[in-house]
Amino acid sequence: MTFAFIKKMNWDIVLMFAVLLICDTAAQVFFKVAADKTGEIPFYSIQALSTYLLNLVQNPQIIMGVIAIVIAFFTWLAVIAKIDLSKAHLITCLAYGTVPLSSMWLLHETASAKQLIGICLIITGAFIASKNEANS
Numbered sequence: 001m002t003f004a005f006i007k008k009m010n011w012d013i014v015l016m017f018a019v020l021l022i023c024d025t026a027a028q029v030f031f032k033v034a035a036d037k038t039g040e041i042p043f044y045s046i047q048a049l050s051t052y053l054l055n056l057v058q059n060p061q062i063i064m065g066v067i068a069i070v071i072a073f074f075t076w077l078a079v080i081a082k083i084d085l086s087k088a089h090l091i092t093c094l095a096y097g098t099v100p101l102s103s104m105w106l107l108h109e110t111a112s113a114k115q116l117i118g119i120c121l122i123i124t125g126a127f128i129a130s131k132n133e134a135n136s
Helices: 004-008 011-038 046-057 060-082 085-092 095-106 113-130
Strands: none
Touching: 011 046, 011 060, 011 085, 011 095, 060 085, 085 113, 095 113
């Protein structure tokens, strides 16, 4: 078995993708924790909605989620400045795996066998589709 592909990898892009996926996943987990604490949006009165929004912008999980999303956004811009959007976007599909797996681990959510199979298929598909055709 050869590991020549490792030498060909552009490690700064790999690192940026890792930061992007970690930040995107963290943001989703932070937002879920905040949503569980704040509950549903109260549309029944302006006063209740105003109070809800004030509590929301002061919520530490919302603040952390927004920070993570902002970092992910700027990392994404750096990624697509270096590689084709059509290739870069395929890798972001990995978040369809990292978010549910993190939710199961950190939030103790459950996933069905079908969901787990779907996650595996998405990750496999992203890997296959993003492979450099010269290396295939």
